[in-house]
Amino acid sequence: MNIYSLNSEITEESVPVLLDRKERHRLLRKTDIIRAAEHVFALKGFHKATIQDIARQAQYATGTVYLYFADKDSLYFSIVEEKIKRLLHILKLKASQVRGTREKLESSIYESLRFFDKEHDFFRIFVREESCWSIKSKLAKSTTAQERKEFSIKLMKEAQAEKIIRRDLLPGQVSDMLEFIITTFIFNWWEEGTERKKDLKVMSGIIMDLFLNGVKQR
Numbered sequence: 058m059n060i061y062s063l064n065s066e067i068t069e070e071s072v073p074v075l076l077d078r079k080e081r082h083r084l085l086r087k088t089d090i091i092r093a094a095e096h097v098f099a100l101k102g103f104h105k106a107t108i109q110d111i112a113r114q115a116q117y118a119t120g121t122v123y124l125y126f127a128d129k130d131s132l133y134f135s136i137v138e139e140k141i142k143r144l145l146h147i148l149k150l151k152a153s154q155v156r157g158t159r160e161k162l163e164s165s166i167y168e169s170l171r172f173f174d175k176e177h178d179f180f181r182i183f184v185r186e187e188s189c190w191s192i193k194s195k196l197a198k199s200t201t202a203q204e205r206k207e208f209s210i211k212l213m214k215e216a217q218a219e220k221i222i223r224r225d226l227l228p229g230q231v232s233d234m235l236e237f238i239i240t241t242f243i244f245n246w247w248e249e250g251t252e253r254k255k256d257l258k259v260m261s262g263i264i265m266d267l268f269l270n271g272v273k274q275r
Contacts, residue, residue: 086117086121086125087125089115089116089117090111090112090115090117090121090122090125090126090132091132091135091136091139092115093111093112093114093115093116094106094111094114094115094132094133094136095136095178095179095182096114096178097110097111097114098133098136098178098181098182099177099178099179099181099182103129103133103182106129107129108122108123108128108129108132111132133182134195134196134199136179136182137179137182137183137196138196138199138201138202140176140179140183141201141202141205142201143172144168144169144172144205145201145204145205145208147168147172148164148165148168148169148205148208149208151164151165151168152164152165152212158212158215158216158219158221159216159219159221161212161215162212162216162221162265162268163261163262163265165209165212166235166239166261166264166265166268167257167258167261169239170239170242170243170257170260170261170264171257173239173240173243174243174257177247180243180247206229206232209232209235209236210228210229210232211228212232213228213229213231213232213235214228216231217231221269222268222269234268235264235268238264238267238268239264242260242263242264246260
């Protein structure tokens, strides 16, 4: 078993025992490939990365990669969709554990920061990578991406109903604004290359204040 099996969330010990040995190995190999691809895409970028690069990183033959993924686009899409699904699960879980719409907004911001901070490679793929439009279009139509968008829009509608945020804007627009603020903060945070002086709680508070009150001097 290679390093990606040991470091990923799916290991030989965590694979459901109800699967037969062949299926367990198949699931592990697919996980190895996805983790290796995530690293290569983050390092080289989508356009410069090749299936051969990913195969070498995963320590498999190139043909083995093609057994699981038809091409580089499908592999890239699998990574992005898997991460979005995990983020959505976290956001829903944490939102269910707090009361009040303002608290849900705060939780959503903080957990998004935590997720992207932990998933550094994925953030570079998702935000910094100028991927082809075919993938963006496919992702926009995916059930997972739509569910994440619906979750955010529902939260914005609740905030508008409670007069936490303005009512003269479409919930979808407000949702996009918040996501842009979050990703921009993280992007600039990493790009500065300086020691992080603010923890995630402080940063989430700044984003919350900026989102609700803008940048006007009070």
